[in-house]
Amino acid sequence: MTAADLGPATIDVFLLNGIHGGVPxxxxxxVSHNRVHALQRNRxxxxxxxxxxxxxxxxxxxxESDTTTAASESAEVLVVAPYLDVVVFDIVSRSxxxxxxxxxxxxxLWPLNDSSAGVERVHLGDTLVAVTVHxxxxxxxxxxxxxGRLHVKIFSQQFFAxxxxxxxxxxxxxxxxxxxxxxxxxxxxNGTPMLELPExxxxxxxxxxxPAGAHVPTAMVRVRAxxxxxxxxxxxxxxxxxxxxxTDVRITTRNINGRxxxxxxxxxxxxxxxxxxxxxxxxxxxxxxxxxxxxxxxPTRIAIxxxxxxxxxxxxYSLDTGPAPQWLRLAVYREDHLTPNRAAFHVRNGVLEAHxxxxxxxxxxxxxxxxxxxLLPETYNVCFTPADVAFEQTxxxxxxxxxxxxSAAAACLLVRGLTRRPRT
Numbered sequence: 475m476t477a478a479d480l481g482p483a484t485i486d487v488f489l490l491n492g493i494h495g496g497v498p499x500x501x502x503x504x505v506s507h508n509r510v511h512a513l514q515r516n517r518x519x520x521x522x523x524x525x526x527x528x529x530x531x532x533x534x535x536x537x538e539s540d541t542t543t544a545a546s547e548s549a550e551v552l553v554v555a556p557y558l559d560v561v562v563f564d565i566v567s568r569s570x571x572x573x574x575x576x577x578x579x580x581x582x583l584w585p586l587n588d589s590s591a592g593v594e595r596v597h598l599g600d601t602l603v604a605v606t607v608h609x610x611x612x613x614x615x616x617x618x619x620x621x622g623r624l625h626v627k628i629f630s631q632q633f634f635a636x637x638x639x640x641x642x643x644x645x646x647x648x649x650x651x652x653x654x655x656x657x658x659x660x661x662x663x664n665g666t667p668m669l670e671l672p673e674x675x676x677x678x679x680x681x682x683x684x685p686a687g688a689h690v691p692t693a694m695v696r697v698r699a700x701x702x703x704x705x706x707x708x709x710x711x712x713x714x715x716x717x718x719x720x721t722d723v724r725i726t727t728r729n730i731n732g733r734x735x736x737x738x739x740x741x742x743x744x745x746x747x748x749x750x751x752x753x754x755x756x757x758x759x760x761x762x763x764x765x766x767x768x769x770x771x772x773p774t775r776i777a778i779x780x781x782x783x784x785x786x787x788x789x790x791y792s793l794d795t796g797p798a799p800q801w802l803r804l805a806v807y808r809e810d811h812l813t814p815n816r817a818a819f820h821v822r823n824g825v826l827e828a829h830x831x832x833x834x835x836x837x838x839x840x841x842x843x844x845x846x847x848x849l850l851p852e853t854y855n856v857c858f859t860p861a862d863v864a865f866e867q868t869x870x871x872x873x874x875x876x877x878x879x880x881s882a883a884a885a886c887l888l889v890r891g892l893t894r895r896p897r898t
Contacts, residue, residue, distance in 0.1 A: 554610050555612060562633075565604075579610070593608075637740045639740075650715070654713050679694070725737040759776050777827050
């Protein structure tokens, strides 16, 4: 096997004290694409190099500082950024053994200990202590070294929380011409939403990359407090082109100095839009008069004229197996309350007509039409215009009212005839 067989993989090779492990140094350089790090016995240099690699590969920023102790106790302050999932403090000493270094979280009086929640302490030999803190509090962390001559370096590797595309979710494939909503959330490594800190407000910017390669800036807004660190698009996005859409997301905040701080950059999430032919259906509502139980009523009739992208009328039998489409959903609301209804469908001259029973009582009505996606063939996407049709029903006219009206009119004519004076 040669280095070319490994492809462009990123490999970092660390050679301690110039030892090649019996392999020529040139081969290590070829395998790692010249990413060979020659480390001496200086442990501080080794830890610094390892932190540099983590920063390059994972984007996890690293900080380091010196703490030099004299006859009295000394302290060092490191600033921890907000919205961290994990921070790792590596305390390295050139002497043996490593002296005690007390770590104080912001606004605390007692140092961390091994029993503190979310704290893990590992001694790596005599001169290196790694302290891992999960969900650390942002702000100034204090490292205090008791009296004694001990030269240490404190390295911090900070791993920010990550973002997650909530919707469209994995396994959900919008169809071409859909109006797609996008939701995004900041979570920790367990998928738990991060609580937004009032003193560190979050900002999220989204650049949607279309299958054609266009970059579309998309406005995002926060959702209510019940969904922390969650953003949704201000307006749904019309996906008229099938293919892969990439969501380039940047989440930022402000540090304690008021400067912009990058929390997370996601340029590998996205969703796929499947090909589908758009079917535009124009909806009209009518009222037809009928006589029932001695009353004139006005049941509702709707006409649905559907055309394809070439403006040709759609054959309803190509969308379903009969004149009553199983995928068509019709909801009737009276005074904004869902009302039981029944509809009879038939096709006339290529137009689907429906007579709706249950919308004859007086009041304000709204009809809402939608397509049941699971029952609609995958190659179609039906859009109703308008999707909501509003109308008002007036009280019905009864035979008694008509008889009273005729009698009143006849009486008026009779009285007028009797009171008319003859001409002389």
